[in-house]
Amino acid sequence: MSDMVQRLRERRANVWEQMKGLADKAADENRAFEPSEQGSWDAMNDELDKLDERIKSALDTEQRAKEADDAFDRLHGQGGQRGGAAAGGQAATRGEQQGGGDRGEELRSFLRGERGRFYDVNPNGPVDYRSLTKGSATAGGNTVPTSFYDRLIAHLIEVSAIMQAGATILNTNSGEVIQVPKTTAHSSASIVTEGNTIGASDPAFGQIPLGAYKYGTMIQVSRELLDDTGVDLEGYLAMQAGRALGNAFGAHAMTGTGTSQPRGVITDATLGVTGGTGVTGAFSGDNLIDLFFSVIAPYRASASCKWIMKDSTVANARKLKDTTGQYIWQPGLQAGSPDMILGKPVLTDPNVPATALSAKSLVFGDFSQFFVRFAGGVRFERSDDYAFNTDLVTFRALLRADCSLVDLTGAVKYFAGGAS
Numbered sequence: 001m002s003d004m005v006q007r008l009r010e011r012r013a014n015v016w017e018q019m020k021g022l023a024d025k026a027a028d029e030n031r032a033f034e035p036s037e038q039g040s041w042d043a044m045n046d047e048l049d050k051l052d053e054r055i056k057s058a059l060d061t062e063q064r065a066k067e068a069d070d071a072f073d074r075l076h077g078q079g080g081q082r083g084g085a086a087a088g089g090q091a092a093t094r095g096e097q098q099g100g101g102d103r104g105e106e107l108r109s110f111l112r113g114e115r116g117r118f119y120d121v122n123p124n125g126p127v128d129y130r131s132l133t134k135g136s137a138t139a140g141g142n143t144v145p146t147s148f149y150d151r152l153i154a155h156l157i158e159v160s161a162i163m164q165a166g167a168t169i170l171n172t173n174s175g176e177v178i179q180v181p182k183t184t185a186h187s188s189a190s191i192v193t194e195g196n197t198i199g200a201s202d203p204a205f206g207q208i209p210l211g212a213y214k215y216g217t218m219i220q221v222s223r224e225l226l227d228d229t230g231v232d233l234e235g236y237l238a239m240q241a242g243r244a245l246g247n248a249f250g251a252h253a254m255t256g257t258g259t260s261q262p263r264g265v266i267t268d269a270t271l272g273v274t275g276g277t278g279v280t281g282a283f284s285g286d287n288l289i290d291l292f293f294s295v296i297a298p299y300r301a302s303a304s305c306k307w308i309m310k311d312s313t314v315a316n317a318r319k320l321k322d323t324t325g326q327y328i329w330q331p332g333l334q335a336g337s338p339d340m341i342l343g344k345p346v347l348t349d350p351n352v353p354a355t356a357l358s359a360k361s362l363v364f365g366d367f368s369q370f371f372v373r374f375a376g377g378v379r380f381e382r383s384d385d386y387a388f389n390t391d392l393v394t395f396r397a398l399l400r401a402d403c404s405l406v407d408l409t410g411a412v413k414y415f416a417g418g419a420s
Contacts, residue, residue: 005058012051016331019044023319045315148234152378155242160250161349162265165367166304167253167403175212175375175400182208182406212375212400213252213262217244220392241378241397253372253403254308254351265370265412266352266360268405272413281356281417285320285328288362292342294413295365304368306345310352313361317341358419365412375400 022041026033033041157163172178219240226233249262256264272294273287283291292300299305309317318329330340338345344364353359379398386394405412 002058002062005055005062008051008055008058012048012055013331015044015048015051019048019318020327023321024325027321027325045318048318049311049315148238149377151235151238152242155239156246156249159243159246160253161308161347161352162250162253162367162370162403163246163372164347165306165308165370167370167372168368170210170371170373171377172373172375177209177211178373179207180210180371180404180406182404182408208263208371208404208406210371210373210402210404212373213402215245215248215399215401217241217248217397219244219395219397220387221395223391223393226393237380237395237397241380241395245378245397245399249399249401249403250349251351253370254349255353256403258404262402263404265367265403265405266363266414268408269360269363269365269412269414270408270410271416272364274416275418277418277420279418281359281361282316283320283355283362283415283417285322287415288317288320288328288341289322291362291364291413291415292344294410296410299366299369299411300344302366302368305366306347306364307341308347308349308352308363309361310350310354311348313352313355314339314346314348316355317346355417357417359417360414361417362415363412364414365410366407367412369407369411370403370405372403373401375402 019041022033022037022044026037170178170180217240219237221233221237252262252264254264255266256262257267258264272291273283275281275283275287295305318327320328322328328341330343332339338347340346352363353361355361381396381398383394383396
């Protein structure tokens with residue numbers, strides 16, 4: 001992490017302390033913010049959001065610079081091999097092919113139009129989705145394989161809070177419907193007096209059909225960009241396709257209805273807490289504590305137990321305190337460390353409803369109980385004719401996916417705003 005990022009994080013922590021001091025003063029005097037104090041709070045809250053954006057941008061820039069340096073190192077290494085026929089250079093070339101370099105060359109040949117119109121991008125080994133986290137190299141980017149599939153999926157995760165939250169991923173080679181068991185009720189027990197019959201109690205199960213809804217995006221690239229060997233074309237296409245597919249699928253993974261689209265986590269989550277009346281659907285610190293404990297302990301203890309809310313909702317959460325006067329919000333002070341509420345990470349997703357009357361504006365629980373099914377990897381197709389008059393090459397990326405919550409006993413709960 002660079003000195004600049006460190007300074008930004010220190011500034012972020014300082015702004016947060018100033019905000020706490022302002023809120024504490026008003027609380028100690030048992031009053032609302034005065035107009036000047038409200039203006040200061042809003043300004044500092046905006047600055048906190050901007051600092052978050054600058055920190056993320058700086059970390060992304062550092063990661064891109066590292067990737068560019070690595071690409072140039074590889075390029076110079078290949079140049080040295082072309083310059084001579086030394087045994088060491090030949091051995092290195094063979095090693096690259098055995099390690100997957102030939103697969104990368106196959107992809108680049110396809111992108112340049114030298115190898116057919118279709119290219120299937122599949123995982124070439126186990127993919128650790130939990131380490132493909134949003135943010136920066138230090139948050140996981142340097143610890144995962146850099147194959148094209150992994151880079152594409154990393155960008156898909158970057159724009160989908162559900163994927164970041166640790167959803168269970170199922171990879172299948174084909175797209176036929178698969179049936180996944182879902183739990184709707186657990187077994188129960190009771191006191192049995194001597195000589196009486198023990199009542200039977202079986203867990204209740206259902207089935208969830210996971211299909212393969214098709215998501216597609218088209219990306220156009222200039223001929224000059226394709227011919228320039230110094231451009232990281234694979235990285236560019238992985239980023240564009242991953243973000244486009246991730247935005248489309250992520251919206252359904254959050255609020256999908258299950259009719260002609262995947263079934264979202266909010267659709268199947270159970271009610272944890274309903275907010276009070278007269279506050280336009282807003283939640284209180286007590287509401288968050290109640291929502292936290294509405295999820296039973298085994299699920300709360302899971303590493304996949306997280307909060308998900310809209311960015312605009314975060315501003316409200318920063319002001320809340322518990323009954324002892326301690327802030328529920330705990331800002332992450334280290335690179336790669338998320339902000340916390342009651343010790344659990346906070347993720348943001350634009351697809352979560354905003355705070356409003358009866359709105360499900362906050363979700364909390366164990367997201368490993370949410371299953372995401374990918375069918376057959378990602379299919380890339382190339383057309384030189386679609387934009388022939390502009391000399392652009394068109395790429396089409398297709399992803400087939402479905403998702404659903406498989407434990408309906410309360411693994412994931414939501415907060416609903418009051419009805420009036």
